[in-house]
Structure formats: structure tokens, C-alpha cells
Amino acid sequence: MTSSEPPSEQAWRFDAALATWFMPGVGHMFLGESRRGAILGLTILILWIAGFLIGGVSVFDRTDHPLMFVCQVFFAPSAVADQALQRILKTGPGDPLPSGHPAYEPSFGRVNEQGVLYTALAGMLNLLAILDVIHRDPHRRRSDNPNVGTTLDLAARPAASGSGTDGSSGSGSGSGGGGGGVA
Amino acid sequence: MFAAPLLASFASLPTLGYRPFLDPLPLETYWLLLMPPMAIAIALVYKTIKLDSLEQLPRQAALLAVQIVAFMAMAAVGLWLITEIF
Secondary structure: OHHHOOOOOOOOOHHHHHHHHHOOOHHHHHOOOHHHHHHHHHHHHHHHHHHHHHHOHHHOOOOOOHHHHHHHOOOOHHHHHHHHHHHHHOOOOOOEOOOOOEOOOOOOHHHHHHHHHHHHHHHHHHHHHHHHHHOOOOOOOOOOOOOOOOHHHHHHOOOOOOOOOOHHHHHHHHOHHHHHHHO | OOHHHHHHHHHOOOOOOOOOOOOOOOOHHHHHHHHHHHHHHHHHHHHHHHOOOHHHHHHHHHHHHHHHHHHHHHHHHHHHHHHHHO
16 A cells, blocks of 8 residues: 555655765754654764764774774764874874873773773664664655644645545555544 | 872873874773763663654663663673573
8 A cells, every 4th residue: 555655755865864874863954854863863962072082082093993994984073083093193103292292082991992992882872873773664654754644744845645545644644643643 | 198199100100101093992891880971871872763752761771771781791691601601
């Protein structure tokens, strides 16, 4: 019954995915899901910053742990931090700056593991958010959007709900306000 | 009266101050405490994406976080038993 629905307005949202790569949750906000985007953004950002704080800048070292860096880089600021480490801070392995203070202190052991794990996990969770936002149907799954089921939502929707031959899909999308809570 | 231990604790501090994001935090002995926040973050993000309605989010995320921690603990106990037996 869902095959009769034309996939009219559900498009690949590469712009939202790109925005999510730079800042988690922004892509969902583009699609009108502010609350969902805020929760995603805050959670992933806190996780990433916590990992950064725990292990220091040395957790973003693509030469030290390239596979984990692949996970980390799904959140764009990780690449920026790695570039800062490689080009600015890492004049040599452990080389001190002229002031006598080391540019950064590399982390070891459990602290390094936890920092890498936190930041890599933030990247992987952001990948989940990117995959979710890239092909998210803003009308099918949302029930927390105040516009769903209202006249604004119905007016914005093309003939998909009107041309629904089957009553189930038509009523399911048309009564999104009432049925959305159930779905 | 309290000056001597206080001074002794100050003397044991490193001469360089902690620089956020450049130096690691001294959490070597507390690494296990960092696991539950990670489980909570995983559960929160997964359920935020998965759920249609966010009304159920706190309950569902808490349930999933508890499940993750419980299964990690069970896996740890299982692995510990294997290392003890064999």
C-alpha cells in the first residue's frame, strides 16, 4: 500500500548532511526538527569535547591511530584538531617550543584510550545522525513537529495525501497530529 | 595546624599549570567511571534518531543505557571467568 505513494518530496538532503557533519543536529534543525536536532547536537558535542579534554589534543593523531581517526573524522572539527596537531603543535615528536614548555603533552595509557574512544564515538554517532538526516522523510516519522497534522502541514504537502488511494496511508499521513502520536 | 599538609600537597603539584585541550586530564585511575556517560550518550543519540515521538525519550534512553552497562558488566565477568578458569 505504500508503493502507491509517489516519493515526491522525499529527496536526498546532502545539504543537511553536510551541515550535520560540521555541527551535529543542525541538519535536523534544517528539516524543522529543532528539538531532535538540539538533543543530538548537545549530546555529540559534549561527548566530543569531553574526549578532547580527557586526552588532550593528542587523541586526534591520524599517524598514531589511523583507524580511530577515520571514526573521529565523521565530525569535522576532529580534522581541524588533527591539522592543528600535525602542522602547528607537532614540530617534532616531543620537541619543546623555544619557551621551554612543551607545545602539548601527549596522553598515554587509559587516558589516551578513553579520549580516543570518546571522540571516535562522537564521530560514529554523528555518522548515524548524518545517515538519518540524509534521507529523512520529514512528514512520515515526525510527531513532535507542531505543524504535522495542522492546516499548515496539509497545505505544504502536495497531492500525496490527497491522491492516496488506500485509506490507511492517506489517513495515516493526513491525521498526522492524532495518528502521529500513535505511530 | 593545617598548613603543613596543605603546603606539602601544593609542593607535589606540577610546576606547569593544566592547559585544557593541550594536556590530558589525570584520570588514569578513574577510567572505569567514564564508561557510563558513554553508554548514556550512545543510548540518547540512538533513541533520539529511532523514536518517532520524543515524549518517551528519557525513559527509553535510560533503559537502553542500563542495558548497555549491564551487558558490558556481564561480558566483563564472563571474560574474567574465562581468564581465571583457563
